[in-house]
Amino acid sequence: MKFNKWTLGLAAIGAVSLASAVRAEEAKASPSVMTALSSTTLSGYVDTSMEWNLGTGNAGSPKYAFGGQGKTDGFNLNVVRLVLAKDPDAADSWGAGYKVDLIFGPDANALATQSGGAASDFGVKQAYVDLKMPVGNGIDWKIGVFDTIIGYEVFQSAENPNYTRSWGYTIEPTTHTGVLASYQFADWLSASAGIANTYGPAINARDVNVNGTQNESYKTYMASIGLTAPKDWGFVAGSTLYGGIINGFNAASPAANGPNIAIIGPGADQTSLYVGASVNTPIKELKLGVSYDYAAVANQNKTGLPGAAGNGTTSGYANAVGLYATYQATEKLSLNSRGEYASHSGGAVVGNPAKVIEFTETVQYDLWKNVVSRLELRWDHAADGKAAFGGTSAAAVLAGHGLKNSEEVIASLVYKF
Secondary structure, three states: OOHHHHHHHHOOOOOOOOHHHHHHHHHHHHHHHHHHHHOOOEEEEEEEEEEEOOOOOOOOOOOOOOOOOHHOOOOEEEEEEEEEEOOOOOOOOOEEEEEEEEOOOOOHHHOOOOOOOOOEEEEEEEEEEEEEEEEOOOEEEEEEEEOOOOOOOOOOEEEEEEEOOOOOHOOEEEEOEEEEEEEEHHHHEEEEEEEEOOOOOOOOOOEEEEOOOOOOOOEEEEEEEEEEEEOOOHHHOEEEEEEEEEEEEEEEOEEEOOOOOEEEEEEEEEEEEEEEEEOOOOOOOOOEEEEEEEEEEEEEEEOOOOOOOOOOOOOEEEEEEEEEEEEEOOOEEEEEEEEEEEEEEEOOOOOOOOEEEEEEEEEOOOOOOEEEEEEEEEEEEEEEOOOOEEOOOOOHHHHOEEEEEEEEEEEEEEEEE
């Protein structure tokens, strides 16, 4: 630290101490530092679960997002999330902020945003600069790594109606590295559009051509629109209708010719379409939701494994329709239901039969402060007639020695701070 000559002179004759001078200099510098930090918020959660898959053999456990064999029949630390954020100053038309969203634990590996591709129980879920631009009603910009713009459910399990993720969520992208612009045309109409390196999720990933070399010009494009029912629309006021589309290269797109094993290398051009709605009802405590996801893949295994069957030619689709119902019975007790039908072809989804029906019932009771506590029952049924679940090994499942039904009992505790 640099001191002026008068401070050093007074210290030399014992009039002041250098320690007190240091504190004085720090006090002069601290206001600017504290001003910058005062508007930064710290939040996050610790997500745990206890899961039991009824029956014998878990090799064919349904591989919906953040589920699967690794979490059945035991206790789990799913993820720890830590968020530092500063919103742009509302009074400043050129306001600026940021968000750093860090995750730790097995779900960080499953999200797979690591730029190096290696699992490390750590991931950057989001990290972006947040900017305002005074054009019209104001354009909001996110530049960096941000969550996808489509879907009924999100990564944070406690913010979803159910603990386990749907098949619709499973076939959606999760994060992107790029730039996103959002605009509020009116109270009832909003839109967003963006460009990213890839469909996701690996940070700083690039598109590659069939020879495995970088394709410099091909990017991922996305757009969405949201409608909100006005206040004078009676009981449906506040209900929302949302739609979006994303198209680009997905390096993580899997392929499979069997119900549980990927046998063709990853990589495909992928397009996702989403339409969803959340609707208030005449019964104040009851809310309904509906979602539809469609994902089409082309040029499967675009990255090219030498000698891989179907290299650059495999294509397929996956879709899922889900219905949701939430009933807030008391201040602390809520009942959340989800029913879903999903299907796929051409290896667009790994780990589930070609057709699957899923029902999930979740009871949430907020007994402890800041804790989301849930008990959940989930049933998945192979609607294509194949025994795709259970089994003592993947080979046994492929040989037809599995089950047509999977039943799971799950207790989930999430502490939010």
